[in-house]
Structures are given as C-alpha cells and as structure tokens.
Amino acid sequence: MAVIQVEHVRKRFGNKDALEDVSFSIPKGEIFGFLGPSGSGKTTLIKILTAQLNPTDGQASVLGQPATTMQQSAQKMRFGILTDNSGLYERLTIEENLELFRQLYSLPKSSIDKVLQFVNLSGERKKKVNRLSKGMRQRVMLACAIIHEPELLFLDEPTSALDPVNSAHIYKGLRYLNEKGTTIFLTTHDMAEAESLCDRVAILYQGQIQAIGSPKELKKQHRENVVRVDLTNGEAYELPVTEGTADQIADWMKRGLIDRLATKEPSLGDIFIQMTGSELL
C-alpha cells in the first residue's frame, strides 16, 4: 500500500496556482526526493500532506488516511517533520527541548538518550540552543523530528547550509532510519544529495511534475545521443551517434587508437536544468 498518494492536487493562492495538477504515489520504505526551483511549491505540498494547508482541488492520503487528518493525535504519532521553521526553544538546552517532545509523545525517558546518540549530540546535551552551530541545530531539529521513531519522515531541505561533514552525518542517519523501515519524503536543492540518497525523485516545475523516476532511470531517459571518445594520443571527441561516427570509431579501433569510449550521461543537475530551464537557487 502507498504511504503517500497524491491525486490531481491543485493549490491556488490568490489568483495564482502554486500547484496546478500534481499526482504521484510513494510506497512504504522509499526515500523520495521532491526537487524543484525556489517557489515551485515543494513546501506547499508538504504543508498539504501534513494538514497545515488544504488543497484547492484534488486529494491526498498519507499513511492510509486522508491528509486532512494528519494533525489529529493518532496520526501525529506516526510521522515526523523537519522544516526551516521547526521551532526550537532558544534559551532551553538540547535536552530540555527534547524533553518537550518526549512528553508530547508520552515516550520513556530513555528515548532522549537514544536519539541524542543517534544524532551524535550526547556530549552537548546540556548546551543551550542559542549557543549551537547551524549544523548542531539542524541535528537537534532532526532529533525532535525522529524521537518518536515515526513511520514517515518529511524533510524540507534537511541539509541546506550545512557543511559536507554535517551533511554526511545526516545522510548516514537517514539511511539508517530508512533501513529500519521509515519512509522518507525530502525536498532538496542539492542534486548530489538527491542522487546519492533517493530511490526516486520527482522534478516539480510550473505547478506540475515534469519527470519522475529513479535517478538512474531519469539519466537513461535523458541520455544524450553523443559518444565520447578518448584517443591514446590524448585527443578527445564528443561525436553524434551517426553512421559516420561508427565508421570513424571502427577506423580508430583498427589502428589501436582508442583509449576510452563512453556514452555521455547527464547528471541529475543537467536533467533539472533541461526540464526547468533554470539553475537551482
């Protein structure tokens, strides 16, 4: 059964559609990346899926229930969310912040130790949030989002503004959670992140999904009809796939001049730019 099912969702703000007609589904256990330029409606969709906004049209279900029920306490227990504005109490310590979530979800005391270990902040638990680096804050927010071991996790740009070491730490944690069964829905501007982490991605642009599939599938679909040839004398060529090119390659081969021959595969970033005509912001 799908953990998330979105059918023809449209969201209008004033006289403008943020989402025009969006449909997709996410099976249990997937890490799904939602990619799109700034302002393309990624956060709006997360808000619809977590009952912070109602769609103008269409319907969505999450964890087998209508998305509109996601703020009810039984459903709230089943998902976690990390967004830009996941509020932390600045003057409280890491531990005190987590204590509020522990009580909210009626969890045992041990859940705090466990999650602190998970985000590698056990040694910093007594530090006040306003004294933390960005990377540490992000890890505290992640800890708040996962302390109740949710079945489904929404992450809105989980590693934006983090250095590679902190990002790598978060990726490791997310993979581990996913292996234990958590389905993950994340938005990101970071194509390398999407490629290394996600089972499937969707590219959102102009209110619609322009492409959906595994990074590997999308790369295959958008493979350019170009071969790259490196010759043993150091020369390199990118040639169109034509009969003439095949004859030329056969000739080079006969003369033992070919060092390397490869089709040119686009990166996810190339595909994104192809689809949206814009660089990621």
Ligand SMILES: Nc1ncnc2c1ncn2[C@@H]1O[C@H](COP(=O)(O)OP(=O)(O)OP(=O)(O)O)[C@@H](O)[C@H]1O
């Ligand atoms: N409450 C609102 N009222 C009016 N317009 C809104 C509201 N929320 C979002 N929008 C508009 O909807 C569009 C989509 O915004 P959204 O925040 O979902 O984009 P995003 O893809 O998450 O962007 P970013 O990557 O920059 O976070 C934008 O044009 C935004 O200005």
